[in-house]
Amino acid sequence: MRLWKRLVNAIGEFGARSVLVMLVFAMVASTCIVRLVDVQLVNAKTYAQAAADTRTASMTIKANRGKIEDTNGTVLAQSVERYNIIGDAILAQQFKPVNCTAKKTKNCHSINGKPVGTTGAAAVARLISGLLGIDAKTLGAQLSTTSRYVVLKKNVSPEVKRKLDKLNLGWCVYARLSSVREYSNGTLMGSLLGGVNGQNTGVGGIEQMENKVLTGTDGSVTYQVGGGGQMIPGTQIDKKDEVDGSDVKLTIDADLDWYVKKALTDGVNQFHADWGIAVVQDVQTGAILALEDSDQIEAGSTEAMQRASRAVAETFEPGSVGKVFSMAGMLQLGLHKMTDQFSVPSTITVDGQDYKDSHEHGTSNWTLAGILQQSSNVGMIMAADKYTNEERYEFIKKFGIGQASGMNLPAESSGWLTPPSSWDGRTRNTVLFGQGYSTNALQITNAIAVIANKGVKNQQYIIKSVTDAEGHTTTAKHGEATRVVDESVAAQMLNAMESVGEYYKNETGIPGYRIAAKTGTAQVPGANGALTSIVADWVGVLPADNPRFVVTVILKDPEGTFGGMTAGPVFKTIGEFLMQKYQVPASAPRTDAIPVTW
Template identity: 65%
Template sequence: MITMVRNVSRWFKVNRFMGKCTVIGVLLAFVAVACLGQLASVQLLNGKSTAQAATASRTKTVTISAKRGKILDTNGAVLAQSVERYNVVADPELAQTFVPTDCKEKTAGNCQQIDGQPVGTTGAAAVARLLAPILGMDAKELGALLSGTGQYVVLKKEVTPEVMRSIDDLGLNGCVYGELSSERLYSNGTLMGALLGGVNDEGAGVAGIEQMQNAVLTGTDGYKKYERGGEGVEIPGTVTESKDAVDGSDVELTIDANVDWYVKKVLSDAKEQYKADWAIAVVQDVQNGQILALEDTDQYEAGSDDAKLNTSRAVSQTFEPGSIGKVFSMAGMLQSGAHQLTDQFTVPGTITKNGQTFKDATQHGDEHWTLAGILEQSSNVGMVMAGENFSNEQRYEFLSKFGIGQDGLGLPGESDGVLTSAASWDGRTQNTVLFGQGYATNALQVTNAIATIANKGVKQQQSIIKSVTDANGHTEDAKTGEPTRVIDEQVASQMMNAMESSAEHYSKFAGVDGYRVAAKSGTAEVAGSDGRLTSIISDWSGIIPADNPRFVVTVVMKDPQGSYGGLTSGPVFKQISEFLMQKYEVPASTPRTDAIAVTW
């Protein structure tokens, strides 16, 4: 009986075991069938799409940055250029799997260590420790960036090629790499600071010439698509698509950096000598309207935030030109037939017109001056008297023809000045415009107006861009507007004669040995910080040599000690002109023999 019970029990245990085996076998069979089915699905039904997905996950598109064009002076000296830099980029996912290799005899040249010791950790922390001393960054800050999600994070921008090579030498298995970038460098500090302007973080011009010529200077980026391996490096022969970058064009200015540097120095010295608030100077080539120097005493470094936020004072500052404006009005009188330079006037110390009284800078009794003498003596009273046959409409017409109140170079922030219509002038303004008050201009406009007289009555379009050279080396000269005749050549010659007499009036202060000068000084009251007429503008614009005009130099100063333009801005003109005559080896002048009488 006991034996039977044992046999029955053994039978049940055997069958239970066999049942379990059967169940497990069936389950394994189902799993195998499912795996085979999935394998068939992947390889036979969805093989193509799966392969494409895998390729897509390995494919990377890299931007090939175009280099921004250079800005050069007229002699080819580099004023602004973009140099090779790299943005250091990391793949956080790869960085978090990084395991450094200890440096041993077998791993020499392909290992990582810090100060001769093992890195001591793995993943993002290890990468951060290795990078920190090279990038000059905190390891914790780097570790935080590398511990994020995704496959792309910028660790540091615009590192030098030397720094990038040091990173490559670390052997970080592709989790950190460099993207080619560039940095904008300016070679002359505050020279032409706000005039050159600067670029933003994206490399686009936002001020000055950088903004004015942005479309020309900016290149077109290229790209490259390739597959990368498990360590993030490019798989050779997997480039599927690429396009070369096209660098921006180089822009050559008419500015001569050597002249501009000297002008800046002279202005800075004059500001200190005369205790002026500021000073401006322009040097222009008479024959073609090209600007050789355009400076002020502001000390903004090109590319700095100050240069980006402030416009060059030389193009933005407006002022009443004072007695320099007498040149434009008198030229209009001659051109319209209202007067000749030999016309005789008895000029008192004051005159009342339309209920308004006008006076000269110095007190005097009745003087016998010709029209040329009125300019030589810079008489406001004489100009009002001469204006009798010169209508308001003619006064406005000739100021406009000479370029007053009009755009010059088209630079960002350049002021057009203010010249209201003749119909809006009150009883005083219609006469003050005869001697350079009642309207506002800038140094560029004054310079070109005087250059028009020097150029035999023909006004050139001013220019500061000389040429553009594209990435293929093709150079194209900049286009300028057509010249326009403002006054007849004979009238221009007569005005040169009168201006030469005016310059001789200040020859002790503003004369240039060996060279004849035709010029006019100006002094005008302007509003001070209190809004009242408590400030002085002192200016001087001169042509040298007068017998064979080459250059016009204009100098403007605010509140200099000495006030009168001939005594402050005149000596600055003298210094700049002496430099120009020497640099360009201009032949000395012939003696003057045809001076028009200034008295009678």
């Protein structure tokens, strides 16, 4: 106050007020200068970046999922181009259509040649209603919110997208690239292929097993937008290209698999079975050429993603097919020769346990080969008098029983084979004829393939190759082959199995071709958990004189019970097609049959 009075006395009141105003302006100017220095010099980059961020947007460019093909390149699953139609409700409400005239025919709006008749969200809804097949009132309601991102319709075709582009709606309504997974063969390999979920992730089957390979890497594009959020043309700042997923080629032959599916389904109907399973394997390579069950599940469906293929997941006792593994072990250890002679009754008692053959017969003079041909449980027990528990277990295990196939198929069941230390007095004998342990269709197929492949066990595989987005193809790696029995042992077993094929030639014979086979029947738990159901199986080698294929057929509770009479005829149907499709030369006459009787 004293300073003010002195100033007034010195220069007068007007001059004092002028000085005060100048001081205030000086302070304001100083503040502006400090702020300007901060914005343009000290933190210039920070503020510039913030401004850029407010007008910059990014959009994800979705990568396509790779295809799944059969061995010949037939597409089994692929992602096809589709679009999701997106609406910006704020911009839609600001929309004003431009009427078309004789002079203005481009970048204008009309419906069937007439003016739209309204503005805003209602106008947008009228323009796109017929194209999207959605009621205009419904669309209008969706576009009357405050959302900048409204999904109006999913998965429309490229044709619809192109028509939408011609409506001149700018960014009120636009299309975002998407995709839909399509499966070309319906129920063929339904659960084996599996499906993909809403995030385009494989669930179940091959889709899940090869998800990492099939899944691509999304790209992105960054651009500047106007005040309304629309893209400013020519303002692309950055772009990262998407990389599509790799294509997976299977060993499966779709034509063969289709025929196997039909033969299996017909067989289930003919014999009134609950279900059926079939496998076709290449003897020399271990490649799976067909893998089917009788379930009618659409590939890509929810059920396909939730239920594994029976051919992969179902386990059962192999029954008399298991005699092949046990007998091969006896030969390998030198305990017997195929020509060894036995007088075999239809029943036997060992350590207080009674065993019997599938049918009554008088004491029969059979060689070891004859025991296999006649599928005698009693004969197997008699032949195994010097076969220790550890040896019995060792050879069943060597053939791959009770172990995963190594193909890593989702939900594959390994079955079970307990060590001999857990066996009781009965189990030690029932394992000789395929009871007391369980297997699946893949295991039993590869086990018989050991005999067909001169005693060598190949690693089964179903993935043939992988081709990346740049076209580079890599052949899938497989585990190494291992010898299970000597070549001479395998040859003797194959010879005896051919006698089985001859025994059932009326039901399973294929004119012009020799067949080596083994049939099996085993009790399995029924719906009530008791052993009231039957699994009938047949595993055959074609042709026996020059093995190329192993075919396994399994039926649950067929009318006719025995594998040779039910699963065997289905094998015949499949085998005839195989010989024709692959143009396999006819067999030479058999001249070296091992005697089955004495």
